[in-house]
Amino acid sequence: MLYPLFFKPISKERLWGGRKLTDFLNKPFHGNEIGESWELSAVSGDESVVSDGHLQGKQLNELIEIYKADLVGKSVYERFGNDFPVLIKFIDAQKDLSVQLHPHDHLAKERHNSFGKNEMWYIMDADPGAQLIVGFSKDTDQNEYQQYLQNGQIEDLLHYETVKRGDTFFIRTGTVHAIGAGILLAEIQQTSDITYRIFDWNRTDKDCNTRELHTELALDAIDFVKRNDHKVAYTAESNQRNPMVGSPYFTTEIIAVKGEMHVLTDQLDSFVVLMAVQGDNQISVDGKTYDLAFGSTLLLPACLTGFSIHANQSEILMVTI
Numbered sequence: 001m002l003y004p005l006f007f008k009p010i011s012k013e014r015l016w017g018g019r020k021l022t023d024f025l026n027k028p029f030h031g032n033e034i035g036e037s038w039e040l041s042a043v044s045g046d047e048s049v050v051s052d053g054h055l056q057g058k059q060l061n062e063l064i065e066i067y068k069a070d071l072v073g074k075s076v077y078e079r080f081g082n083d084f085p086v087l088i089k090f091i092d093a094q095k096d097l098s099v100q101l102h103p104h105d106h107l108a109k110e111r112h113n114s115f116g117k118n119e120m121w122y123i124m125d126a127d128p129g130a131q132l133i134v135g136f137s138k139d140t141d142q143n144e145y146q147q148y149l150q151n152g153q154i155e156d157l158l159h160y161e162t163v164k165r166g167d168t169f170f171i172r173t174g175t176v177h178a179i180g181a182g183i184l185l186a187e188i189q190q191t192s193d194i195t196y197r198i199f200d201w202n203r204t205d206k207d208c209n210t211r212e213l214h215t216e217l218a219l220d221a222i223d224f225v226k227r228n229d230h231k232v233a234y235t236a237e238s239n240q241r242n243p244m245v246g247s248p249y250f251t252t253e254i255i256a257v258k259g260e261m262h263v264l265t266d267q268l269d270s271f272v273v274l275m276a277v278q279g280d281n282q283i284s285v286d287g288k289t290y291d292l293a294f295g296s297t298l299l300l301p302a303c304l305t306g307f308s309i310h311a312n313q314s315e316i317l318m319v320t321i
Helices: 060-067 074-080 105-112 142-150 215-219
Strands: 010-018 034-040 086-093 099-101 119-126 131-136 158-162 168-171 177-179 183-190 196-199 241-246 251-264 272-278 281-285 288-292 297-300 306-320
Touching (some): 010 086, 034 297, 086 272, 119 241, 119 272, 131 168, 142 215, 168 241, 196 215
Antiparallel strands (some): 099 177, 119 168, 131 158, 251 306, 272 297, 272 306
C-alpha cells in the first residue's frame, strides 16, 4: 500500500557550494562545499531512495515500475512511462555558478537521449545585493554573441537581477543563466542533468585546471532574444493554492499556511511534491500525521485523495504534472 514518501537527500559537492544546506536546512551532509541537495531524483546513478516506512530502501524508479499510475497518475504514466518527469533540488551558491544553459527536448533527445531542462527557482534566502543572471540584456545573434565571448566581454551582454526571498523565476531551455553568490533556492526542473557551460569566470580548481566549456554545443541551443518574463508574478494568499508556474513540464503553486488547511487532490491525476520553503508543518493523510520540517520534501502518491496541513506560519511549494 502506498503512503506519503520521504527520500534520503543526495548531496552534491560543487566548487561553488557552501554550508547553508547543512546549517540552514539541516541536511545530514559533511563538507564545506555542498552545493546541491537532490531531494527527488530518478537520474541514472542518482536515484532517490525511500527513507522510512515499509518501502524503506526502495528506489524511486523501482516504485514507478511496481505501482505505475497509482504512484504518478494515469495521464502522467501514459506520457512518461517509468521515467519520473521532474528533479527536485535545494541549491546553495556560496560562489557564483558558471553561466550556462540547457537544450530543449528535441535537441537533448537527439544528442543525449535525455529530456530537456526547463526549470524554476524559488529564492529561499539571499545575501544583500545577491544577483542572478537570466538571459541577455539586449537582443543579440550568434555572431555578436561569439564576438563578445571571444573578446572576453560576455559579462557585458548578460542581464542581472538583484533578488530577495520569495522571488521566483522560470528559466526556459536556451536561456543563459547563473545563480549568483549568496543565494539559497529551491529548484524544480525536468529530469535532466544536461548543462552547456559557456563561461566560468576564468576560475580554476585546486589543481589550476579550468572547467570544461561547451562553446560549440551551446551555439544552436541558445535563445538570443531578450525576454522580460523570466521573473514570475504571483500572490501568496493565506490558506489557499496560489498559482506560480504553469507549464507542460510541471505546475507549481505556493501555499501559505496559517493554522490548518485541507487540500483535495483526487482530481489532479498526478503525484504531488511538497517542499517546505518556510516554517515547519504537519501533513495529515488518511488519519496519519507526518512532520514536514523546513527544508524537507515529501512525495504524495497520486492514489491519495487529499491531505491537510497544520502550521503556525509556513510556506510550501506544491508541484504536480
